[in-house]
Each structure stands twice: as structure tokens, then as C-alpha cells.
Amino acid sequence: MGAYIVRRFLWAILLxxxxxxxxxxxxxxxxxxxxxxxxxxxxxxxxxxxxxxINLGLNKPFYIQYWRYLKGLALHFxxxxxxxxxxxxxxxxxxxxxxxxxxxxxxxxVWMLIGLPVGIVSAIRPRTLLDRTLMGGxxxxxxxxxxxxxxxxxxxxxxxxxxxxxxxxAGSYVPxxxxxxxxxxxxxLPWFTLAAAFAAFYAxxxxxxxxxxxxxxxxxxxxxxxxxxxxxxxxxxxRAALTPIVTMAGMDVGLLxxxxxxxxxxxxxxxxGRYAYEAITNSDLPAIQGTVLFGAFFxxxxxxxxxxxxxxxxxxxxxG
Amino acid sequence: MALLEIDxxxxxxKTMDGVVRAVAGVSLSLDARRTLGIVGESxxxxxxxxxxxxxxxxxxNAKISGRIMFDGRDLVSMDADHLRDIRGARxxxxxxxxxxxxxxxxxxxxxxxxxxxxxxxxxRDVAKRRTIEALRSVGIPSPEERFDSFPHEMSGGxxxxxxxxxxxxxxxxxxxxxxxxxxxxxTVQAQVLELIQALxxxxxxxxxLITHDLGVVAQMCDDVAVMYAGRVLEQAxxxxxxxxxxxxxxxGLLQSIPRLDAPRSDRLSPIAGSPPSLINVPRGCxxxxxxxxxxxxxxxxEPPLEExxxxxxxxxxxxxxxxRRLWQSLQSEHPALR
Numbered sequence: 001m002g003a004y005i006v007r008r009f010l011w012a013i014l015l016x017x018x019x020x021x022x023x024x025x026x027x028x029x030x031x032x033x034x035x036x037x038x039x040x041x042x043x044x045x046x047x048x049x050x051x052x053x054i055n056l057g058l059n060k061p062f063y064i065q066y067w068r069y070l071k072g073l074a075l076h077f078x079x080x081x082x083x084x085x086x087x088x089x090x091x092x093x094x095x096x097x098x099x100x101x102x103x104x105x106x107x108x109x110v111w112m113l114i115g116l117p118v119g120i121v122s123a124i125r126p127r128t129l130l131d132r133t134l135m136g137g138x139x140x141x142x143x144x145x146x147x148x149x150x151x152x153x154x155x156x157x158x159x160x161x162x163x164x165x166x167x168x169x170a171g172s173y174v175p176x177x178x179x180x181x182x183x184x185x186x187x188x189l190p191w192f193t194l195a196a197a198f199a200a201f202y203a204x205x206x207x208x209x210x211x212x213x214x215x216x217x218x219x220x221x222x223x224x225x226x227x228x229x230x231x232x233x234x235x236x237x238x239r240a241a242l243t244p245i246v247t248m249a250g251m252d253v254g255l256l257x258x259x260x261x262x263x264x265x266x267x268x269x270x271x272x273g274r275y276a277y278e279a280i281t282n283s284d285l286p287a288i289q290g291t292v293l294f295g296a297f298f299x300x301x302x303x304x305x306x307x308x309x310x311x312x313x314x315x316x317x318x319x320g
Numbered sequence: 321m322a323l324l325e326i327d328x329x330x331x332x333x334k335t336m337d338g339v340v341r342a343v344a345g346v347s348l349s350l351d352a353r354r355t356l357g358i359v360g361e362s363x364x365x366x367x368x369x370x371x372x373x374x375x376x377x378x379x380x381n382a383k384i385s386g387r388i389m390f391d392g393r394d395l396v397s398m399d400a401d402h403l404r405d406i407r408g409a410r411x412x413x414x415x416x417x418x419x420x421x422x423x424x425x426x427x428x429x430x431x432x433x434x435x436x437x438x439x440x441x442x443x444r445d446v447a448k449r450r451t452i453e454a455l456r457s458v459g460i461p462s463p464e465e466r467f468d469s470f471p472h473e474m475s476g477g478x479x480x481x482x483x484x485x486x487x488x489x490x491x492x493x494x495x496x497x498x499x500x501x502x503x504x505x506x507t508v509q510a511q512v513l514e515l516i517q518a519l520x521x522x523x524x525x526x527x528x529l530i531t532h533d534l535g536v537v538a539q540m541c542d543d544v545a546v547m548y549a550g551r552v553l554e555q556a557x558x559x560x561x562x563x564x565x566x567x568x569x570x571x572g573l574l575q576s577i578p579r580l581d582a583p584r585s586d587r588l589s590p591i592a593g594s595p596p597s598l599i600n601v602p603r604g605c606x607x608x609x610x611x612x613x614x615x616x617x618x619x620x621x622e623p624p625l626e627e628x629x630x631x632x633x634x635x636x637x638x639x640x641x642x643x644r645r646l647w648q649s650l651q652s653e654h655p656a657l658r
Contacts, residue, residue, distance in 0.1 A: 217420035223376055224415075225435040225486070226408030229400075239425050315470045316424055 004319035005308070012300040019296045020073075021066065023289050028062040033283040035083040056083055069289070079293070080286035084279075089290035093272055098175060100271035103194060103263065104256040106187055111195035111202055112249065116242070118199070119206025123241075124233060126211055134203065141200035150193045150266035157189060171268035187269075194263040198252060202245065209241035216240070243313045247306050254302020258295025322349040322389075323526055324373070324411075324494060329386035329396075331365075331372050331550075338599040342368040342382075344550040347625075350494065350543075355520065355527040357541035357558075359534055359573065363595045365550035366530045370496045373528075374407045375400070391493075409439040412487035416499040418479035422471035429455075429467030432486045439490055454485040458515060477508035481515065488519055495520070496528045501536070513540060534573050538562060546570050549596050549606040552625060556632040566634045566643045568611050571650055571657075579656045589654075605637060613638060613646060 036053040037044070053059050057068065072078035079089040118138070122131040141149075154161050158169030172186040213219065214237055222236040223229075259273030268274070272291060279287030311317045331343040343365040350356045358366040371377050373388055373395060388395040390411070395403060415421040423431060432451040436442065442450075448467070455463035458481040471479055480500060487495055497516060501509035517540060520527050529540055537544050537558065544561045546554040546569065554567040565571055572591035593610040596602050602609050605618035615637045617623075625635040628643070636643065651657045 217415060217417060218423040220376060221415065221421045221483075221486075222423070223379065224374060224408060224413045226404045226406075226438050227434070228404065228438075236423055236426075240423070243425070314425065316472050 001308075001311070001319055005304070008304050008307070012304065015300055016293060016296055017070075020069075020289060020293055023292045024062060024066045024069070024285075027285050027288065035283050035285065038283060039083055069286075079290040082279075082284050082287050084282045084284040084287070089286050092275060092287070093290055093294055096270055096272045096275050099173060099269050100257060100259055100264070100273060102176065102183065102187060103190055103260055103269060103271060104253060106191040107194035107198070107256070107260075107263075108249070108253055110191050111198035114195065114199040115202030116206050116245070118203040120210060120233075120238070122203065122207040123210035123214070126207075131207075135207065138200035138203045141196045142204075144196070146193060146197065146262040147266050149196050150190075150263060153189045153193050154266070170266065173267070173269045190263050190267045190269060193266070194256070194260055202249075205245055205248065206241065209244060210237055213237050213241040243310075246313060247310055250302050250306035250309065251299070254298045254305075255295075257298040257302075259291060323352045324350040325387075325389040326369070326373070327387040327389070329369065329372065329388065330384070331368050331377055332383045333377075333380060334383070335599075340598045341601060342550055342598055343372065344601070345386075346547070346550070346552055348545055348552070348555070350526050350528060352493070352526055353520075353524050354542045355529060355540055357537035357544045358528065358530045358547055359532065359537055359544060360547035361532060361595050363549075363598060364547040365598075366547045367498050368550075369547070370413070370498055370528060370530050372396075373496065374411050374413055375403045376407075376413075405439070408435060408492075409490045410492050411494045411496065412490065412492040413496040413498065414480070414483045414487050414500050417503040418476060418483045419471060419503075421483060422479060424471060427468050427470055428474070428482045429469075432482070432489055435486050436489050450489060451485075454489040455482070457519070458482075458485040458488070460485070475508075476504050477511060480504060480508075480512050484512075484515060484519070488523065488525070491523055492525060494526045494528065496530070498530045499532070500529075502532075516540070533577075535577055546573070549601055550598060551606060551635065552633070553607065553635045554633065555625070560629070560632050564644065564647060566628050566632065566640070566647070567607075567636050568613055568638075568646075569607050571647065572610075574657055575650075575654065581656070605635075 034049075036049050036056065036058055039052055039056075040049045057065055069080060072080060077090070079093070081088055082092065118134050122134050125131050154169050156162050157164060157166045159165045159167065159172075161169050167188045168182070168186040169189070172182070174182045174186065176183040210233075214233070219232060219236055222232045227236070259271060259276050261273035261277050263269070264271040264273035265277050272294065275287065276291035276295075278284075279291060307319070311319060326346060326348045329343055329346045330341070333340045333342060346365070346369055348356065348358075348369075358369065360366045368377060368382075372382070372384060373390075375395065375398075377384065378400070384396055386396060390406070393402075395406070398406075422428065426434075429448065429451050432454060433444065433447040436447045436450055437444075440447075452463045452467055455466055460466050460478060460481050466474070466478075471482070474482065484500075495516070500516065501512050504512060513536065516527065516529075519525065527540075529536070531537060541558050543557050544555065545552050546567065548569055554561065554565065554570050561570070565574060569591070572589075575589045576591065591610055592612075596606060596609065604620050605611070605614070605623055608614045608618040611618070618637045623635050623637045625633045628634045628640050634643070638646070
């Protein structure tokens with residue numbers, strides 16, 4: 001197990017290197033706008049733009065820029081400074097992380113609390129009207145894009161913009177340290193918006209897994225023992241059916257911790273996702289690099305955690 | 321009085337393709353301490369019959385009619401809660417593939433402890449002690465350590481022993497073994513059968529052994545029922561059946577047993593054709609499409625299960641004399657059948 005973790009860790013570092021290199025290459029090959037021009041502002045003289053370019057190191061070939069970047073990253077865990085406003089990318093990301101974590105964790109709780117029970121109920125009564133209604137609804141929720149659901153939520157329920165003013169709308173986010181109640185109220189719509197598609201997907205996964213599991217021979221054995229049906233489903237059925245769901249949940253949380261770009265943008269939540277979105281609009285390479293690496297790190301890390309967790313959940317799995 | 325009496329049992333399932341009549345009018349009885357073998361090909365309804373006894377076919381929504389009398393009560397009309405008290409405690413069951421029949425995520429000890437505690441209100445440590453005792457009684461070495469093993473850490477034979485330990489931990493009156501050796505290595509098969517035999521003799525458990533192997537029946541059973549397309553075609557005490565089988569289907573089964581002592585020229589002759597669809601059962605005698613001796617009435621009416629000699633029931637249109645003659649000529653053609 002220990003050797004396995006070390007090996008996975010080395011692979012993760014290699015993977016992050018590749019990701020950062022690719023980001024650099026893509027930025028160099030497809031320049032969307034000249035960062036120096038953007039930074040110089042309106043009516044800038046060519047001399048000023050040239051000076052900025054030298055200051056940012058943009059006049060050097062891209063492999064030298066990349067080498068410098070890597071050195072900073074490896075030696076000081078330094079993600080560089082924004083082309084746009086010279087802020088440290090690392091501290092910018094860390095200051096936005098609490099908002100992203102708030103959004104992700106809350107949405108995760110919502111989608112698990114909705115998705116699993118819906119999936120279980122559907123699996124116990126397959127092909128009934130209830131099952132078809134729930135799965136039909138799930139299909140709609142999976143198909144609708146997050147920005148559509150987000151805008152719909154704002155239009156229907158948000159203070160100021162909604163038909164009914166039930167919840168705080170876009171731009172109302174405050175850190176939990178400032179006011180837990182406002183923090184909670186401001187995140188209700190984003191949580192449900194982000195959770196909608198996940199809840200639907202998890203409901204369908206849970207239903208499918210549980211129906212498959214209930215056809216297994218060991219379920220027949222559990223019944224043959226004389227076990228109560230609620231235990232047959234709740235213990236023997238779910239134990240097997242939910243194991244892959246746990247794995248998937250770990251991966252999805254990792255993915256979202258890198259920034260839920262659409263939800264954060266629609267609800268104007270100052271999280272990592274919105275920072276990434278702004279970085280792209282401003283052609284701010286260090287910020288783009290930082291957020292991409294950051295997201296990649298969470299995905300790789302979540303993968304590792306899930307793999308280790310799986311060895312505990314499924315006794316048949318061993319790592320050599 | 322018989323311990324278990326099945327009377328005119330019908331079981332059918334609704335599927336997308338139509339109604340599957342898996343069991344169509346089966347009557348069987350099992351006395352205490354006896355072993356009843358139910359023999360037949362896949363799809364003959366033998367497993368469905370067995371699973372219906374303990375109510376397992378209720379879960380896929382089978383339509384069940386007839387009576388199964390056990391201990392003075394009818395298991396078919398019994399409500400789910402009462403049936404659950406009997407299932408596992410008084411009638412236990414083991415299945416074909418012990419790997420898929422044990423839960424992969426739970427330790428084997430826990431799975432047996434659970435079986436005990438479902439029916440008996442005993443503390444965990446008592447259940448554990450009894451589990452280890454049960455594991456020892458089925459010949460599992462160092463049962464204290466094996467208690468904490470997962471199914472995938474054991475061999476196929478050991479897993480089936482675990483299943484048997486689980487089934488017998490509560491000393492049931494009846495053990496139903498549904499093809500208990502089919503998924504096992506040949507070398508292990510004999511051990512498992514001997515174990516079932518030994519436990520039956522020690523505990524006085526009656527056994528229903530479901531198999532497609534007449535060789536196993538010859539070794540283990542007191543009584544035999546041959547099933548085909550959801551019906552019993554022939555039924556007799558073992559000696560009577562092997563002395564003078566009277567149904568062409570039974571002859572076919574006997575001819576398809578490989579024998580080392582048979583001369584090389586005497587090839588295996590499998591029964592021609594395949595088992596009928598249980599959605600569209602053949603008219604008349606269900607076996608007639610595969611029967612080499614079909615008498616004319618077999619095409620129209622189904623023969624009743626009739627007593628050919630005391631204790632020997634046969635469902636065939638041929639006359640008893642004709643069947644005896646055919647069997648004798650078969651034996652002279654194939655010395656291995658003698």
C-alpha cells in the first residue's frame with residue numbers, strides 16, 4: 001500500500017507537469033490577446049507596451065518563460081504574478097478557496113441527500129408510475145445546463161429579480177466568518193443549482209446499481225436466511241450498490257473544488273471558478289496556469305483518495 | 321405423515337415474451353430424515369419448485385398456486401412474516417455457486433452470525449461461538465481464523481462448506497441443496513456430497529437435492545423425481561428407479577452419464593433436441609417432440625402421472641409392458657445401462 005501511494009504520488013507530479021506545459025503551449029500557440037496591451041490600458045504608447053512586455057518577460061521565447069515559471073513553482077511553491085494586476089496568483093486563489101469549498105461541500109450534501117433516496121425508492125419500485133416520474137424528472141435535470149437552471153432559479157426565487165423573493169440572489173455571497181446566516185442564505189440557490197444535475201445523475205446511478213445488485217445471488221442468500229426485506233435491501237443491497245457511488249462522489253467533489261465556473265459566474269460568487277473565468281477573459285496567463293494547475297491537483301488528489309478508500313470499501317481490492 | 325407435502329404446485333412468471341409456466345402441477349412429498357432427489361435439465365422447473373418452498377419466488381412476483389404443507393401449515397398461503405420465520409431456521413437452502421451466493425463485502429463469520437441472530441435472540445458472542453462450531457462441523461480448518469475471512473479468500477469447496485455451515489447452524493428440519501456441486505471442481509464435489517450426507521445422518525435433517533446428475537442421485541438419494549418442462553415425468557424410490565426406469569426421458573438421462581467402464585463402441589448418446597420453451601409448452605405429452613417412441617395419443621393429450629407398480633409413478637402413454645420391453649432392448653444395445 002505504501003509503495004503504491006508513493007508511486008501514485010510520483011505519477012501525479014508528472015501529470016501536473018504535463019498539464020502546466022500544455023497550458024503554456026496552448027497559450028503561446030493561440031494568443032487570444034496581448035497581455036501587455038491589456039495591461040497598459042487605453043491610449044498606451046508603444047514604448048510603454050514594450051516596457052511592460054520586457055517587465056513581464058513576454059519578449060523571451062516561451063520555453064524560457066516556462067522554465068522560469070517551473071523554477072518559481074518548484075522552489076517557492078510560487079504560482080507567479082498576475083499579468084493583469086500584479087497580484088500573487090497563489091494568494092488570489094487561496095483567498096477565493098473558501099467560497100468554492102462552501103459551494104462544493106453544500107452542493108455535495110444536497111445532491112447526496114436527494115440523489116440517493118430518489119434512486120433507492122425508484123429501484124425498490126421499478127417500472128411503477130413513481131419510478132417513471134422520478135427518472136423522467138432526473139433526465140430533465142441532467143439535460144438542463146447549469147447556467148439555464150441558475151438563471152431560472154434567479155428568475156423564479158431570487159430577491160429582487162425573482163417572481164417570488166424567497167432567497168438571496170446573485171452577488172449576495174459573504175464569507176461564513178462574516179455572517180453565517182447570510183452566508184447560508186446566499187448559497188441556497190447556488191447549492192441547489194449546482195446539485196441539480198449531480199442529484200439526477202446519482203439518482204439514476206443508484207437506481208441502476210441497486211436493481212443490478214438485487215438480482216445477485218447473495219441477495220437471494222440473504223432472503224433465504226430469513227432476513228427482513230428492509231435489511232436485505234438496506235444492508236446487503238446498499239452495501240454493494242453504493243460502493244461505486246462513493247468513488248464517483250469523491251471524483252466529482254475533487255472536480256468541483258477546482259472551481260465550479262458556471263455556477264460561480266451565474267451567481268457572482270467570488271470563488272476559484274470565477275477567478276479562472278476572469279483570467280481567461282483577461283488573457284492572464286499566470287492566473288490561468290494557476291487555476292488549471294489547482295484544478296488538476298484536486299482531480300489527481302481526489303483520484304488517489306478514492307483509490308485508497310476503495311481498498312477499504314471493497315475487501316477484494318488490493319494494491320501491490 | 322410426510323414432513324413436507326407439495327400438492328399440485330403451479331408457478332408462473334409474467335415476462336415480456338409471455339407467461340412462463342415454470343412449474344405446472346407438481347406433487348411431491350418428503351419424509352423426515354429422507355433425501356429426495358429432483359433431477360432434470362436446466363429449465364425443467366426443479367430450482368423454481370425448490371425456491372417456491374421457502375417463498376423465494378415471491379420476490380420476482382411469481383404467480384403461485386397449489387399447496388405446500390409443512391408442519392401442518394400451508395407455505396403458499398402463509399403471510400410473508402411467518403414464512404420468513406421458517407425460511408432459514410426450519411427450511412434452509414444452499415445454492416449452486418458459493419462465490420456469488422456469499423456477500424463479497426462481509427466476512428463469512430459475520431454472514432453466519434447474522435443468519436443465527438435473525439432467528440434467535442442470542443448475544444453476539446454466543447452467535448460467534450456457535451458460528452465457529454458450525455464452521456468446525458463442516459470441516460473448515462482453524463475456524464477461529466476463518467471466521468474473519470472474506471469469501472474471495474477461500475477456495476470454492478471451502479465456500480460451499482461455509483454455505484452449508486450457514487444453512488445448518490440453526491439445525492433446520494429440511495435442507496434444500498440446489499445443485500450444490502455444479503460449480504465446484506470434480507475432486508471437491510465428492511467431498512461436499514459426503515459432507516451433506518454425514519450432516520444429514522448426524523442431525524437427522526431431511527434433504528431435497530436438486531441436480532441434473534443421476535450419478536449424484538444414485539449415490540445420495542432415497543427417492544427420486546425426474547422433472548421435465550415443469551412436470552414430474554417419473555417418480556420412484558431410488559432402487560426401483562435404477563432397477564427399471566420406465567420413462568423414455570429417464571432412459572435418455574441415463575444414457576448421457578459418462579461411464580469409464582463402458583466399451584468404447586458404446587458412445588454417449590445425449591437426448592436429441594433441447595428442452596421446450598416454457599411459454600409455449602408442446603401440446604399433448606410435453607416430451608413427445610424429443611421422444612423416439614412417440615405413440616399417437618401423445619400428440620393430443622397429456623398422459624397422467626400413473627402408478628406403474630407400487631411406489632413407481634410414470635407419466636407416459638406407452639403401456640407398462642411396452643416400456644419394459646423397450647428398456648430391456650436398450651439395455652442389450654448399451655451394456656453400460658445394465
